[in-house]
Amino acid sequence: MSPLLEVEDLHVEIPLPHGTLHAVRGVSLTADAGEAVGLVGESGSGKSLTLRALLGLLPQPARISSGRIVLDGVDVTALPARERRRRLTGAMGMVFQDSLTALNPVMRVGAQIAEAPRRKLGMSAAQAKARAVELMERVGIPDPERRYRAYPHELSGGMRQRICIAIALSGRPRLILADEPTTALDVTIQAQVLGVVESLRRAEGVGLILVSHDLAVVSETCRRIYVMYAGRVVESGPILDVLSAPRHPYSFALLRSVPDPDAPVHRLLTIPGQPPDLMETAAGCSFAPRCLFAADACREQDPPLVALPGDRATACLRHEEADRWSDLVAGLATVEEV
Amino acid sequence: MSEVLAVEGLVQQFEGRYGLADRIARRPRPALRAVDGVDLVLREGETLGLVGESGCGKSTLSRCVVGLYRPTAGVVRLAGEPIAGTPTRAQRRFVQMVFQDPYSSLNPRMTVGQILGELLRYHRIVPRDQVAKRSRELLDLVGLPYRALGQTPRQFSGGQRQRIGIARALALEPKVLIADEPVSALDVSVQANIINLLLDLKQTLGLSMIFVSHNIAVVRQVSDRTAVMYRGRIIETGPTEQVFLEPSHPYTRLLLGSVPRLVTHVAAGGAATAIPAEPVPPAALPTATAEVGGCRYRDRCPVALPACATEPGLRLISDDGEEGHLAACQHVPG
Numbered sequence: 001m002s003p004l005l006e007v008e009d010l011h012v013e014i015p016l017p018h019g020t021l022h023a024v025r026g027v028s029l030t031a032d033a034g035e036a037v038g039l040v041g042e043s044g045s046g047k048s049l050t051l052r053a054l055l056g057l058l059p060q061p062a063r064i065s066s067g068r069i070v071l072d073g074v075d076v077t078a079l080p081a082r083e084r085r086r087r088l089t090g091a092m093g094m095v096f097q098d099s100l101t102a103l104n105p106v107m108r109v110g111a112q113i114a115e116a117p118r119r120k121l122g123m124s125a126a127q128a129k130a131r132a133v134e135l136m137e138r139v140g141i142p143d144p145e146r147r148y149r150a151y152p153h154e155l156s157g158g159m160r161q162r163i164c165i166a167i168a169l170s171g172r173p174r175l176i177l178a179d180e181p182t183t184a185l186d187v188t189i190q191a192q193v194l195g196v197v198e199s200l201r202r203a204e205g206v207g208l209i210l211v212s213h214d215l216a217v218v219s220e221t222c223r224r225i226y227v228m229y230a231g232r233v234v235e236s237g238p239i240l241d242v243l244s245a246p247r248h249p250y251s252f253a254l255l256r257s258v259p260d261p262d263a264p265v266h267r268l269l270t271i272p273g274q275p276p277d278l279m280e281t282a283a284g285c286s287f288a289p290r291c292l293f294a295a296d297a298c299r300e301q302d303p304p305l306v307a308l309p310g311d312r313a314t315a316c317l318r319h320e321e322a323d324r325w326s327d328l329v330a331g332l333a334t335v336e337e338v
Numbered sequence: 339m340s341e342v343l344a345v346e347g348l349v350q351q352f353e354g355r356y357g358l359a360d361r362i363a364r365r366p367r368p369a370l371r372a373v374d375g376v377d378l379v380l381r382e383g384e385t386l387g388l389v390g391e392s393g394c395g396k397s398t399l400s401r402c403v404v405g406l407y408r409p410t411a412g413v414v415r416l417a418g419e420p421i422a423g424t425p426t427r428a429q430r431r432f433v434q435m436v437f438q439d440p441y442s443s444l445n446p447r448m449t450v451g452q453i454l455g456e457l458l459r460y461h462r463i464v465p466r467d468q469v470a471k472r473s474r475e476l477l478d479l480v481g482l483p484y485r486a487l488g489q490t491p492r493q494f495s496g497g498q499r500q501r502i503g504i505a506r507a508l509a510l511e512p513k514v515l516i517a518d519e520p521v522s523a524l525d526v527s528v529q530a531n532i533i534n535l536l537l538d539l540k541q542t543l544g545l546s547m548i549f550v551s552h553n554i555a556v557v558r559q560v561s562d563r564t565a566v567m568y569r570g571r572i573i574e575t576g577p578t579e580q581v582f583l584e585p586s587h588p589y590t591r592l593l594l595g596s597v598p599r600l601v602t603h604v605a606a607g608g609a610a611t612a613i614p615a616e617p618v619p620p621a622a623l624p625t626a627t628a629e630v631g632g633c634r635y636r637d638r639c640p641v642a643l644p645a646c647a648t649e650p651g652l653r654l655i656s657d658d659g660e661e662g663h664l665a666a667c668q669h670v671p672g
Contacts, residue, residue: 042525186391186552191596213526216598244602257530261555261597268530274495
């Protein structure tokens, strides 16, 4: 069975007055039908641009410079624009981080949910309204008949994000793309919204690509993970395997620098330095300047993403030493510098 | 340990929109009590974590403490002395604040040297001829290179700007540092740097700190004591480990239970996910404007009783000799 969505060697460039910013540098990923996939990275890692590129929603002047997006075995990048858009928007729905700017402020929320059923699924106005009310109920909005007529500003952040999820689901997609869907929400509301996403995914068999900077959120939601750094995927694999035994120093350090609510440690591990400037292309691994385990070879050649057993992959030359990393940092006093 | 800062019965009320039509109709002025009767004690050398969700009043409370707001009622005492009206220069030196957003809290037109120098001169921290030397010492403290003195904030990354914000707060040699969401605007890989820096500085300079955050994991990591706020009140407070291991207030339990956890092994049930289908009942909106009467958490609370119609005060659960573990809930035996 071929995967629902396959992205091959995607490159996104942003032409700027003083040069070209190479924001996404050869990302490949797959999502099977009904599968939840997480895309993790910091700001500037290219995770959001990757997601937006899939739907043709790149902000100006960013553009896909090369790569293939294969949906149901068909390379949509080769199709004419109209046909490409029809296929992509028919198969995927998107949930954005900020629900207030994602919704139309002067249109009732119910009408916004009913739009896709009318236009894409060819429903009558009455059918589309019934579908919208049903979706509102499914995402846990109390009293959906009344809330159908509400404007976005009349609802709380959590309720608005539920509306956005209902809109994403309204065209009967097979894959939901969610860009930091709960980052703007309080933790108690975040738990509710994630619960809604999870139960819908199970009930409807809709796939999910979740972009987040929060490893814990991704670990609770997804089955597979892609860790991105400086526009590249640096590690991927089944989520439990990656989180319990990371094979890339960036994922390793990230896991240890985030405090655990259940187990405070004496001192958090710090990652020195800051992410690289993507305008410049330095030789070697882009994480090497911040890496705790970098050797000379890491600064000379750019490590390719190599496949490992167990459906995993890493872009680290020294991944075979990963088992020793924990012992190495135990006695290490890191140089703390931002 | 002696008390360095105390808050008693603090109320901070904001007025809502009141237009001409409201005035003609003689409607009452709408008021929002962001902080509604808070008592707090900070002891020397300790870190108090203040947690709560957006709108609970935690930032308003910290702004009252540094004197950015003049409280509607109640007192803030610094080293036993109440702030009367505008804080005195000595009082302003006593408490300093590190702000959430290092992009908007630094003057973009001033160099780091000017930002620090202005404070050092105005407050006469050091003689004028030693301002430059003291500025360099401050940069050493927060781990920035000396060349930063000639640069403006925009030339720095978020983490470095937060270091500048910390250096600015430390320039006045405060006894108390209020950190209002100091790492929320930073990338995850940089957060640990700032958390460790704050803890080191607290240790070496003997500071007391109030650490305000919505990030529960960070608060557990840094705080000796934790206070949980809900709709303008502290509803549970105590030694951090006790609050986290034996949360007593139903809201604290919900809050701690909602924090996403890193799942690194398959749970006993065989499922990789820890999220139940619908973990918590849909919330009613916390509207601080509505005078609900009784316990503020009553309308969301799964274990509300008729007795919750009267607002419970903080009740002692266990006593560790200092202040103990308290919660404002009818279920705590009074």
